[in-house]
Amino acid sequence: MRARVIEAAERLGYEPDFVAQSLRSGSTMTVALLARDISNPLFAEIARGAESASRDAGYSIIVVNSDGSAEIEADHVRKLRRRRVDGYLASLVDETATATLTELERSGALIVLLDRESPQLQAAAVLSDHYHGMRAAVDHLVALGVADRVGLVTGGLQTRPTKERIRGLRDGMAAAGLEMDTRLTYIDDWSEAGAVAATERLLALDNPPTTIVAGGTQSTLGAIRALADVSPDQRPAFIACDDVPLLDQVPLPLGVVSRDATLIGQTAAELLLEMLQGEPPRVVTLQTTFRPRTV
Amino acid sequence: MRARVIEAAERLGYEPDFVAQSLRSGSTMTVALLARDISNPLFAEIARGAESASRDAGYSIIVVNSDGSAEIEADHVRKLRRRRVDGYLASLVDETATATLTELERSGALIVLLDRESPQLQAAAVLSDHYHGMRAAVDHLVALGVADRVGLVTGGLQTRPTKERIRGLRDGMAAAGLEMDTRLTYIDDWSEAGAVAATERLLALDNPPTTIVAGGTQSTLGAIRALADVSPDQRPAFIACDDVPLLDQVPLPLGVVSRDATLIGQTAAELLLEMLQGEPPRVVTLQTTFRPRTV
């Protein structure tokens, strides 16, 4: 009997309808990736890793750009909730923005935070160990004797990576008996143009920094653009956080605190799949590695 | 009455269920982006552009990696068909692979091809004018006197961009009375490692090329990696097709044939939205621009 039914289904080209299945079962086999900007290489690779990892389990990935706006983000979550998304991989614009957090909670979906922490939310998380990567970078700077005045160009303070990087920087400098000069810290809007401007302001100081640290992809691109205009003998050392294609080919005295973005996406997807099978949320911390280089 | 209902809905926090709406209406308000690798900056930006453009119309974007495999791609389409996606933005692995084409046709969904052509498929398309960008590049090479021996490192021949670039290259050289040496053409697998190997083989020839052209992001990254090991006075000229972050900061005598990837994604989404409103499929060709540079 079973065989006869299967044969008939085959013959008629029957394929179960996903929408109807979803309506009945309540699960849409869909995961949303919330990011500031998917075209950012970091998020693009996370998306890649997450897609590959969830593919076999039958889950599809919806990507969403928040453009750095917490309102747009909350709006997206509202729409996604109506879509009955099963889970979120969420790189929130602002860990403290209650709008998004509330919408997420109301959705009832499972959540994996990407490099974010929220006591309010019952969620799994994939964190990167920015602290130790940055400590390694500072040790290197200290050894080179350029850690006395460190300028920082980075995106928003509302997120964990920035906080952790600053903590690593401060602690590393303190360990060498140095103090961080917060006047050398520029928080930009995660935009390349903002980073160019911030870097130029740092370089124009009477007493410019001996090292510039850039936090995040856009900041790195902007800082490099600004640094390229400085003559080689006056250039500060440069540390980038997060890798960018071709970074190794740029002739600047730079080092990189990098991490495996594909692995982040993959791990996040795995954590979500675990939760979808009923296991409790876990928090995984992935390492960052400091790759020094002197041109 | 109407007002009373709305008030009650408000009070109870009623939100229409998307899945049920989809089941009833047949439209899922979902678009799938088929790409070889979304983490490739080109596709990442296309995804960005497409998402932004479809957001306001209420459409969500599902991204899918085919990993360069036509079978995986066809498999994805099969699954997406069951999901009843309304449309596809398709950067097919292989224009001639019938498996995917058949699955797409069977799906009944609307299709916008991304830089692909298929007589079999009734579809809209966003094409890039690789031909004229490449012609401009060749003219530049001719003027510099390095167009006599042009090596080509590029991904597969099964897609339009490669064919068009070669056509532009051949025609441009012919216009200058030069003939293309096909022994200098290496078709790789769109992978960076493959491009490194291909470039190294070109450089190791007794009579190495005076210019190397790289087609596509991965080929460009690989070629640059290989070229970086060559001493500056022996380096061939270099032309990259498609931009990569930081390309401008790499100290190679390179030029770029670039295009606006975000605009491609945006245009593709607009074409799809048009079709979803009942208009016939259109084909739009966007320009490429040659940006020369000599270090």
Add this chain to the structure above:
DNA sequence: CAGCAATCTGGAAACGTTACCAGAATCGAT
């Protein structure tokens, strides 16, 4: 105020599944 058109309102069917249940059919054991 009757008569007709126009609007309102509530109910039923359908979209394509899955879960559940009752009754039929099968099986093994006494």
Add this chain to the structure above:
DNA sequence: ATCGATTCTGGTAACGTTTCCAGATTGCTG
């Protein structure tokens, strides 16, 4: 052969909408 236990089978309800229709109500005109 009979009884209870097990598997099979077909049918029905439910998921949350939208569409459609019939009947009720309202408004307007003569």
